[in-house]
Amino acid sequence: MDQRGIGRDELRAVVAELIGAEPGAVSMDADLFELGLESIVLMRLVGRFRKQGSTVTFAELAAQPNISAWSELIGGSAESSSRNPERQSTLVEPDTSEFDLALLQHAYWIGRSAEQRFGGVAPHLYTEFDGEAVDPDRLRAALDAVAQRHEMLRARISDNGQQRIEPTSGWRGLTVHDLRSESDPTDRLEETRLRLTHQMLDIEAGEMFSADLSLLPNGRTRLHLDIDMIAGDAVSFRILVADLARAYDGDPLRAIEYSYSRYLADRPLDRRSARAQAERYWSERVDSLPGAPTLPLLEHDSGAPVALRRAFHLDSAAYGDLQTHARAHGVTPAVAVATAFAEVIGAWSREQRFLLNVPMFDRAPTHPDVENLIGDFSSSVMLEVDLSEPLSFVERSRRIRSRLHEDASHADYSGVEVLRDLGRRRGEPVLAPVVFTSALGLGELFDARARQVFGDPVWIMSQGPQVVLDAQITELDGGVLVNWDIRENEFLPGVPDAMFDAFETLVRALVVDGDSVWAEPVGQLVPPRQLMSRTPAADVPRTDASQSAGNETLHRAFFDRASQHPDALALEWGENGSMTYGDLRDRALKVAAALTDRGVGVGDTVGVTLPKGPDQVVAVLGVLAAGGVYVPIGVDQPSSRAALIARKAGFTVTIGGSGDDGLAVSHAILSEPRPAPHLGPDTAPAYMIFTSGSTGEPKGVVVSHRAAMNTIMDLVERFDLNEGYRPLCLSELDFDLCTFDLFSVFAAGGTAVLIEEHERKDPQRWAALIRAHRVTVISCVPPLLDMILSTGDDVGGSLEVVMLGGDKVSIDLYRRLTAAVPGCRFAGLGGATETAIHNSICEVVDVDPNWRTVPFGVPLASMALRVVDARGNQVPDWVPGELWVAGVGLADGYLGDPERTNERFVEADRYRWYRTGDLVRYCPGSMAETGSMVEFVGRVDNQIKINGFRIELGEIEAALTADHEVASAAAVVDRTAAPILLAAVVPTDRDADPRETVAAVRARAAERLPAHMVPEQIVTVSALPLTVNGKIDSAAVVRLCRAAGESERVDARIAPRTHLESALALIWQKVLGVDGIGVTDTLFALGGDSVLATTIVARIRESFDITSVTVRMMFAAPTVAGLADRMIGAEGDAEFLEATAEIFLSVEAMSEDELSAALEHHS
Template identity: 45%
Template sequence: MQTAPAGGAGIDRTEIRAAIARHLDITPDAVAGADDLIQLGLDSIRTMKLAGAWRKRGIAVNFALLAAHPTVDAWYALLNGADPENLSLDGALPGVVDSAALPNLVDLPDGVRPGPVDSAAGHAAPTDDTAASEPAIVPDDGTPFALAPMQHAYWIGRSDAQELGGVAAHLYVEFDGADVYPERLEQAVGQLLSRHPMLRTRFLPDGTQQTLDRPGRAVFGVTDLREVPAVEAQRRLEELRGARTHQRMAVEDGQVIDIALTRLADGRTRLHLDVDMLAADAMSYRILITDLARLYHGEQLPPQDYTFRQYLAEHRHDSTATQQPDTVAGAGQGASAIADERTRDRAWWQDRLSELPGAPELPLAQHISEPNRTIRLHRWLSPQAKAQVFDAAHARGITPAMALASVFAETIGGWSAQRRFLLNLPLFHREPVHPQVDGVVGDFTSSVLLEVDVTEPATVADRARALQQRLHEAGAHSAYSGLEVLRDLGRHRGEPVLAPIVYTSALNLGELFPDTVTATFGDPVWIISQGPQVLLDAQITEVRGGLLLNWDIRESAFPAGVVDAMFARYIEAIERLGGQPSEFAEAGSSESGGAQPRETEQVSPVVPADAAGRARFTGGAGWQAEAGVRIPVEQAATRARVNATGGPVSGGLLHTGFFANAATNPSAPAVLWEPTGQLTYGELAADALAVAGALREAGVTPGDSVAVQLPKGPDQIVAVLGVLAAGAVYVPIGFDQPAARRAEILGTAGALAVLTVGGARIPDVRAIDLAEARTHREPLARPLFGDPENIAYVLFTSGSTGKPKGVEVSHRAAMNTIDDLNERFALGPADRALGLSALEFDLSVYDIFGLLAVGGAVVTVDEAQRTDPAVWVELVRRHQISMLNCVPSLLDMLLTAAPSTESQPLASLRAVILGGDWVDVALPARLAAVAPNSRFAGLGGATETAIHSTICEVVDARVPVEWTAVPYGTPLRNVQCRVVGPAGNDCPDWVSGELWIGGDGVATGYRGDPERTADRFVTHEGLRWYRTGDLARYLPDGGLEFLGRADHQVKIRGYRVELGEVESALRAVPGVRHAVAAVVGTAAPKLVALVVPTPGTAIDVDTVLAATAELVPVYMVPTRLELLAELPLTSNAKPDRKAIRAVLDKGEGTDEFVAPRTDLERALAAVIAEVLVTEQIGVTDDFFALGGDSVLATTAVARIREWLDAPDTIVADLFTARTVEGLAARMSQREAESGDTGRLAAVAALYLEVAAMTDDEILAQS
């Protein structure tokens, strides 16, 4: 692309240097051709002003190119037509794309800039560079006019029907002063409203605004507390504050400003000022408060005839949200060029829609107690500390705005489940179209979306440079605003898209509260802002020469402690940039209202002075440190405590305890089965040694692998003990395993033999009949005991490639788990365990060896009994079973089968431990009802970490209300756990990451797969870890919460969805017993789920979906539910996802077009179809899934109100109903409540009749 002067116009170096020098208040001689202008102090406001002036001379200026090449030499070339692709980079920092500090971080495209405002007067300070041609002033005739895009977003968002809605966008400030006189202030308020039409503008239900002669509500009041005792006066002040900090003013009546004066004892006053941002952006706030102060003092202000309405009319191409008629004439001369630029920028964003990430996924509270309450966290950065940060940034070619923005992005990324996300950055757009534009009050705000990626490691400086470069790219295409991009994203994804994390920088725009204001009304002592559909709004504002760093937060949306930890990290990181933590005043919270802090003593660092004599600070070791969030000290201490699990290390092997018990107590029962089967320790030992002898004869030597493929029952236990006694490794294979998979397992395991039933034929491997092996004539004289680090067993689990993977587990790893659980639950010879788990499932390892190690007995079942819970109940009674170790679904089956007519039918149970799947929070109470003396624990882990790794014991069946499943808990003995982010960092509390498990329980690796072993088993800080692939997060008490498999993450309409979270939300709905979610379809994937109701409970699909929508975002609510009486299970008693998927797939393709059935539905469908530019829509089609957005919703409702004579219909109705069917029902219900039934149907019929007529027919009847 070539940037050439229009009409041959050019500019020389002398002019360029002179213009720059004028803005930097230095002499032209101080600006050399190769000097870096950023380091000289040039920021984006000044750069944009220069660009604006040059554009008016007919010189085409690309702002991003000026920012990318900040030298006089480069600018001279660009302004005189040089091709940017061939431009020499002399004068620019090598390899760095530089930008200037922006009001809201973003380098804007040509023609976009905030207006310069004199800090004392609050009015434009016109210069030669900002002169503009002056369009004619057109009086306001009082007709409604369109909303600007940000106004429209605020107007839509303040509705209770909106996600994160229900609040106004407003800024509330209290000034603590003295001797402010009510009469003079009231007069000044009246003059202020007369001067600024937007302060008396009302917002109409059809999405337009209208200027009034005066507001329809009172906007000024006085409270006299001069004679009230101090304590009572303070209480009344807090009461007044409480009424205003979270109010939604009656903007429909023209109340957009609320000014109140409280008179206090000793001449003190408190001014309360609340402004709705529908009428005034941040710059306008400063204008109006400055004007108010000057009017209070009786000053004659210069005329302000140019209005926000006229500005919008002249910029309809990008400044109005809805296509409403407007009578104001006089479009700006550059409209065509700007429209072209907007078209280009729209195309640029459209090309990127499918690649754009979503909003940061911060930890959110499951239950929000006060959804609309906002608090403020704040910190004041002193002038000296501010200068140090700015100097250090400039020295690295980074603008201060971007340095601070990068710290914010890194902080958000540290608490986000996804490290690639979008931030919403407001901009202040005031085109220099009129000399009075910088004195106008209105909402000129636009926005740009900044893509942040903090996935890969980088230094702080490099991260800031990279973010700066992305910001240039996005800012160069900001003629198409971030709001419009979000709407396009919503249409692309079929769902409204929010950007609830906002970062606003007002650097270099001057003091928010000029001296004129503070001298008149006092210092601001309380500041808070709110915004609809915003969770966190961060701001940087210049106050008293320093910086005020604010976070306005919807506190209850986050788990306790999260935002405090985030803000503390944010401040700490900024401190490291400046290298002077002592320069920061104390942080505060909403209790101090963001007030200006007291002065702190300043100590100047000893650094060289710059040419102007000011000390320049270039240090701050934090710049070269690795970017990323370090978990807070207190969280690190908690994790160190829960991971301090060191304890005795068993030197024994899996079979050591059993053979010891067989020697000392051979007559004790070891294995029991129905109806009267029993093997004593002595008998079992003899059988095992006989099998070992048979294996030795077959050529098996210590370390060899022997497969075991036998039906469930005592034979399995004999076989594995025999293999271990021979010093070999046992490899269990399911008895019903297909031959092909069995062959694959045998090949990978390198098995020399298979212990199986008589007559089995297994190709390529010697099959040994267990019955014959048990009677082998030459049993081993004694069992072999090798090194505990030797492999004990290889368990094959399903692999992501479709091939089974063999997990090698050592004796030491397995015994670490067994020893902990045996000691923890004080198991001994009197205990009996019910062994329900399949041999090829790792829970069977504890079923067998846990009890045999302490002299207890294992009660086993056969293949048929494995799925018959009535048999299990009888076994518990008959054998007085005391220990149960199983997956949750088996306990659920057992409890369901327990007779409800008996008291405590499972009373012998004293320890129940569950693992292998989600543990339902209802199970502890259900168990307590039938086994009141039993302990209950949920355990977490993986086959690769020796059965179990963590434990969470539920005491007295007390389950916290916020639990949706029993958490993983804390590590077992000699086990450590980490939750790790993509860059290998530890995640803070509540933040999801990959669960790493380390310590003595970690498996050796994968049999025959060194590549997979190296990938999943890693060493960090001297400890060996297994990367589980599970998602988990730490809770504040040091416990772990399992969130699901990382490979169960799916993308739905551009959103990352964890199926486990969807399932957890469904299970939290009363009456839902089990839930499994899946994604079906390829062209348009849909989230669906299968639900199993609690026995005896009838559940309604719509009710379940509605309840789920209260727990998770709308995109995580399944579009369809299938109900089943029982959950399909695998052989290991886990949910059979393949079978479930088959059920869900069968239900696809059943969506049908549902035609309108009534005149009202037909009329609504016709109106909405026309707005969406589509042929037809069904009454159950989702408006947003069809491409609707907030602007189209506003347009549709405006037409419905007018064409169907339905003035009570509001935009919130369409957002809530989402379908023609739902909207018709809401309108009909409202009509029925009014008692005027039948009118809607009649009007709809008339509309349809007219709509069907030809133009000639209409003309004939007119």
């Protein structure tokens, strides 16, 4: 191109050729992206124009994608290029004996270390070609010729992160597998595939590629070819295969007159100003960037990597249809597939804003031979995807296209560098392990000659360190190969297959349906087989006004029992307190009469504020017998809150109250009894419980008889509760577990064992009552059972069933109970006041290793559960979402608050659902006979954000309680200043040293959690503080942690204790620019990254004159103290290191004059 630019017709011809169109079909003002111009093709065009003297940028061309605008841009930039001093800079000859790794090469080198998160795997591209009569000797010679032509196939990577080109390649030679005598070589071929797809080439020995040849029956052959991507990217692999075919055919391979090392030296000079602009662009965005998708991954070390490949192929006709539909909607096929990928990732991600790692192929034309080189010319873009707003598929595609074009135009500051910047800001390494690679626009994957020589590619797999999912699309056989390479053993069971199946279904829908799929938001992506394992709402009775009323009220069974068996014991308490059904009936009917005399009518509310004991039961039954609705108010409630509840509930009588509206049970039972109880319809309200509200005022939950009885009868029948049923009634009356305690007894005809007021905080007394009264069932919140078991007191052998609800249930409690009471059945229940006590159950028989806590389980009878995302779509298995509950057990709503009622009780699929606010996930296969179970994760409103990371406190607690030294734990946030994470743990060994326990728990938490989720302060407590209802008191936990003082805080810096630690701290300080480094401060918390780690290691090697310290060693022990220990272990001579460090420190303390004088003295 001369300085006048390129003519419009010539430009149109060039573009038309690249997009596969006739020049006449490309109008001057047509949007080229709508005509099928892929981003990767545009990058190649930019390179071509720059090679010809233009300074036009990707961003400029992408902003105005038409021939007319391009012609002017190219012409104008050509004129300015002659005045651009950067283009006239003299290129400096690099030192080719040893040179630095490129950015992505360096990331590959660091990431392959097993100490890295998702590390322990080489970046390599493996392909199998099935052909005929490939000759081993010719192939061996061809491989040698190709290795001699391409210097990067002769590279060797040193242990300090440098690369050197050797005279000969370090590859191990061709391995031939003679399987010609095998009747069926399938197993042997699979063994070879498994070994090679998981191999890690010895790059430090110069092994940059490998080749195996399997000789098969009937003259068939299979070529197994593998390249380490530190030597060459995907385009380089195409070059390798093409050159290999030419060499195999005997064609001479011309020497390449340019080198990869020279390219690395030339490239920064060529793009200096563009890089500066790109760096500014990303520095302005980095603080607002999200993190990686939060996919359902295992929380613990998964061991050696296991690679899984899933793929499908769109034939040429299907690809043509996809191109037609995409262009009709103004996007390219690559963007359409990328959008489908993003939607699927979003469906399996907890977060709807996330980063995708998008590789870019960008060979700058600094020399005519660049296009012939093997090397790593790739870069990456951190593509921000935001799915939080529901959009049609086409609108989503357009937004992703715009974001990608803008980000790609600033790719001179690579994604690797952006991740490092994020890591420095967030104090720990930030990864982008989900990759989407598009090679559409690069032509066929392998050229015709290569396929003629070696055969068709039948298996392609790429792996990369610190990558869990790499999706690729490339052209093959006139169509498109869509390939996923998955680190399978990092995912929870079934996730990769489910994700891929959903992705393939969505992509094929885009091909088949040109309108509805594109025009609407992507709907539910849950695989049908997962939906089939869940209880459908269609199996649940509707709960609308059309339902006919029944008569199974809470108190009917009691009065029936009292009539039939008046002498049977209804209540027991204390040493010898008791009350028969007949006595309890008489007292209740007298209270009912007294309430009627006070003007209480059917449906009226009555307050009950009494200490624990038999009077509570008398009062509740009396209210119901009068046709009223009881409203329990705890005796510990502040008077102001009690008055607020009374005003909201509208009652004029309070049983146990001390004011003018007060009615004492002792006075009420002097009344003449009511002749019979009021037994109204079961759809009428039975009780109202006030729970804490987000506005600061309590909200009254109105629960009908039918709703409560649905829960009660399920559990009575499930556990075969009968006349021998003797529960210990631990819960407070204003906590709805008490409703179950009382009315399940009456439904079964059993005897309730009551706690008296003076006993309600005494777990040793509870244990004694269990023994004395031969209690058969305990139903309570988990901390109360923990208190009983922690006493160490014998509870006897009468316990048959323990049901825990109201909070998450730890696996440890199940194990402790079964050890204390062998044979006792154990169940965890999920529930809420708004779902009439409980809505789901999990009876534990065996503990699934994937459980973090006992799951909520499966729905109770006539109930349905649904786990949904922010759009209301059901989520796949293992993905957290909000729990919605439907069915007979739903409350009527919130008293006098239609706005809040409509917000929390919603209509969907013709059913009424309660939005619980619980964050849960489906656990597949946990109970095969009943389908998938629901597991509690945390609270939707319990998610916090610290240093840019969204954190769920329940996940932290699950990790802490998974520790064998922790019986229970609570994670909280101290918001006094900047929010910080705190945790209190109850040790299993109460006599252990608290500091040692905290240190051990913290270390193991760091193995299970990312650094940003490890609490800054952990304290040990004998018991977690509880609210009056037995739930963990978060505010009290914060106070406990504050009171523990600064001594246990992790940010209390420890000064160097040896010369070696002092020397290392000084080197770190100089490289990182941070003063006062403590020996336990982590590299990343100090703003370090892999590049700075490499610099630190180089300084240590130089200062100590040793080679044993490596970057991998530093990543394995990223603190001064840890690195010092590793160095001593590697050198085996602590005295030498200590003496050398002392000399180093003395030299560093010298002034320049003192140093010069010392050198003169020794010369």
